[in-house]
Amino acid sequence: MAQSQTTTNEGYGELGKLVAGEAASKVTSVVCYEDACAAASEASTYASPAATKITDSGLSIADADTVVSAQTTVAADTVQLDHQFTASGTKTVTGFGVCNDENDVLYAECCFNAGIAMESSDTLDVQMKIQFKAD
Amino acid sequence: MNKAGLKVEWGVAHKRGGILISRQAYIESPGAIDCVRVTCLVKYIVKSLKYVFILLYHRYRTEYAEMYPMLNIPWKYRTGENYPENIKDAIWEIVKLRTRRIITWLSHKRPQMKVMENSES
Numbered sequence A: 001m002a003q004s005q006t007t008t009n010e011g012y013g014e015l016g017k018l019v020a021g022e023a024a025s026k027v028t029s030v031v032c033y034e035d036a037c038a039a040a041s042e043a044s045t046y047a048s049p050a051a052t053k054i055t056d057s058g059l060s061i062a063d064a065d066t067v068v069s070a071q072t073t074v075a076a077d078t079v080q081l082d083h084q085f086t087a088s089g090t091k092t093v094t095g096f097g098v099c100n101d102e103n104d105v106l107y108a109e110c111c112f113n114a115g116i117a118m119e120s121s122d123t124l125d126v127q128m129k130i131q132f133k134a135d
Numbered sequence B: 001m002n003k004a005g006l007k008v009e010w011g012v013a014h015k016r017g018g019i020l021i022s023r024q025a026y027i028e029s030p031g032a033i034d035c036v037r038v039t040c041l042v043k044y045i046v047k048s049l050k051y052v053f054i055l056l057y058h059r060y061r062t063e064y065a066e067m068y069p070m071l072n073i074p075w076k077y078r079t080g081e082n083y084p085e086n087i088k089d090a091i092w093e094i095v096k097l098r099t100r101r102i103i104t105w106l107s108h109k110r111p112q113m114k115v116m117e118n119s120e121s
Helices: A009-020 B038-067 B075-079 B087-120
Strands: A004-007 A027-034 A066-070 A078-086 A091-100 A106-118 A123-131 B007-016 B019-025
Touching: A004 B007, A009 A106, A027 A078, A027 A106, A027 A123, A091 A123, A106 A123, A106 B007, A106 B019, A106 B038, B019 B038, B019 B075, B038 B075, B038 B087
Parallel strands: none
Antiparallel strands: A004 A106, A027 A091, A066 A078, A078 A123, A091 A106, A123 B007, B007 B019
16 A cells, blocks of 8 residues: 555546536535545545545545635645544544535545554544645 | 655654654655666665665554563654665664564563463473
């Protein structure tokens, strides 16, 4: 297991629609992954992500606490998502993905260097930044 | 890997009772090679190796921190701060971590074995 992160092809499509003013929705939610998360891939989709989406234990898909624009290189060139999960059971989290409001498009995902062994009441603070003006 | 002009960065912190167990963060990859000279190629290989060893260090330190969440281990293994910044230091830290892991495992096994022996007698 090694870290990997990427935006996805279906995320590019959703972004294109958003900019064109067509039916699409913004980065809104976040979901944790379990099992082998070998490599985040552009080909990943919400239906078929890099690893298995967790559907219980407080680590399933949820609206993020905050999604705001931030500055990395130039003003507001980055979307920053922050969320805190609180586990209600035992799970090993291996990565996470960020999705749109309808929870049907995966914008980006990442796999961790090593799995995180969550127990009930543990918290997991996740943050993802998607920068549009990469150097 | 950053593609199509977009760059993804992430961070994650695992806490128990408000106390940090482990933290991981995105590490910048060396990026694609942009010249054809031999010196360039050598530099690229060195950069890539450094990236691999630093990732390995973070993997091992996170595994160690997650394996012993309630143990008093060096704080740098939980936070990922002060991580090695060259290949030599990264290899040395990896060796230290692997050794530390074995020692910790052994020191936590022995008392359990003694308890079992006592309970049998």
